[in-house]
Amino acid sequence: GQQVMQIPQYQHVQEGEDFTTYCNSSTTLSNIQWYKQRPGGHPVFLIQLVKSGEVKKQKRLTFQFGEAKKNSSLHITATQTTDVGTYFCAGPNNNDMRFGAGTRLTVKP
């Protein structure tokens, strides 16, 4: 079945540095979703990308969907301590969503 791979597993940055997490699918995706899970919390939906080559921005966060709709990335510019958490990508698989393993971001003030 559809698998979603996400790298890196961990990323530790100094506050103010940029951060990027990458997601790759073994199959073409109709859409891809991104979620953030704060430490001790539950995943919260951030955004959905649908179109080939789509780029969406939310303040310091930039989301991209590859031309082939098999990969995606999340880039955070000038990280802040509030960005700490695990970022997950998820791709559809029939009636459910398959999640990547997540990238845990820690930010040193």
Add this chain to the structure above:
Amino acid sequence: SQTIHQWPATLVQPVGSPLSLECTVEGTSNPNLYWYRQAAGRGLQLLFYSVGIGQISSEVPQNLSASRPQDRQFILSSKKLLLSDSGFYLCAWRMGRGSPLHFGNGTRLTVT
């Protein structure tokens, strides 16, 4: 607005004991419902999903089961817990394909 309730928040159970986790959704009808499990520091593993009352799809064969007795109620059960059942259990709902998942606050289960 829609809300999802999941309880209990934490649970400590001995090996071999039964389990029942409940999840309810308010403010919507005929949602798709999901149970995920997350091991400490790991990703989300889909356990069960349901697209309607009495319809359960299982992703991972194990000693867990799920039921959907009502449209907006999803229950995760086990007759006998194993140590490996410890984890963070998350219930989620969405309106259908292409819509985002909305998660409950989760239940932290420790099997001792």
